[in-house]
Amino acid sequence: MNILKMLCGFACLIVLAAAIWSMLQWNEARGVYDDICYLRQAHLFQRFGAGGLNTDITRDDDGFLASKLKAIGFAGWDDPAKAPCHVPMRSSGKMVMQYPPGTGFLLALFPEGNQVIPLYVLSAIVVFGFALLAISYARPVWLILFSGIVGCAAIYLMVNPAKASYSMPPTLVACIAAAYLTARLFGRSPPRHEAWLTILLGLLLGLAVNFRLPNLLLSSGYFLFFLASFLSSRELKIVVQGALFSIAYLVGMAPTLLANAINAGSPFATTYGGPDVVGPGFEGSVIWLYFTDLQSALLLFVVVSIVFHAALGRTPGIRRVLLLVTANVLVNFAFFLSHPVFTSYYTVPIAALASWSLLFNWLMQPAEAVEHRPIEQVARA
Secondary structure, three states, X not given: OHHHHHHHHHHHHHHXXXXXXXXXXXOOOOOOHHHHHHHHHHHHHHHHHXXXXXXXHHHOOOOHHHHHHHHXXXXXXXXXXXXXXXXXXXXXXXXXXXXXXXXXXXXXXXXXXXXXXXXXXXHHHHHHHHHHHHHHHOOOHHHHHHHHHHHHHHHHHXXXXXXXXXXXXXXXXXXXXXXXXXXXXXXXXXXXXXXXXXXXXXXXXXXXXXXXXXXXXXXXXXXXXXXXXXHHHOOHHHHHXXXXXXXXXXXXXXXXXXXXXXXXXXXXXXXXXXXXXXXXXXXXXXXXXHHOOOHHHHHHHHHHHHHHHHHHOOOHHHHHHHHHHHHHHHHHHHHHHOOOOOOOOOOHHHHHHHHHHHHHHHHOXXXXXXXXXXXXXXXXX
């Protein structure tokens, strides 16, 4: 068993080395509007500290954004009104960046000109650590191999499709870490340090909102779970736990709320515009894009994982996490499939959170409860 775990860990290490080698060849100046705006966000934090939350286009008085746009041949590089990724705010009268501040803040931790590669490399190393953790938990041979495969795939995702957006590396790290906490909190009966796990989980999911605003949806299944648990049990304990989670969640996303207040005039006003604020509506062309993209394999994997746990999981811990994950997946899938904009990474965060939650939850169950059940069930069939 130990030798097999070492081999799986070594396989993940090889994938990590290949991913880092690929990352070292990347160029920050690849001409993508989102990239330039995230780097401008980082530049503001490096210039003004916490004042970098104010992303008004008038603060480009040193020409950072204009020079970046000019370098890629953007037609209106010298016209602030045409700046990409910026939206005019009626309430404040500002022309501000649409993104929440988290990604820019992380990029600002590294020296200008060498910010993207360190962010991706460090994020990939953290994912590698969680892959080793999953492999160490695994007991039967099939589960060791499966954990190794999932770990290798997760590291690969840090290159493709995570390369498409600088917001993806921290988002995926937050999702996998939240998945681990989810299994620790809801998969064990009773969980140790329940209050602290609840606070940490809420805080982490709140922090994820600072990287991508759609990460708000990652918490939907948790709030639904707390609500359903209270309605079914009427226990004060559930109310307290839900309150702890909610407070920690708001604390985690406080930077985004503050940035909204500064840029949009209200903590709950959005800085997004255009298609991103259009109401839901299912379009066959958009849905078809998901089924012809790499995301279709991830979505299929999530569905198969849910079916597997529903068919073979019998412990209360498996059932709790299964219900939570299923609710979360349904809400997130419904939103993105009805969203008028498609990208190659929209559903990757929920796929990562769901699949890793189910994996860690299965790994943390008592050995006698899960070790032989899949083989026995297949034999009976």
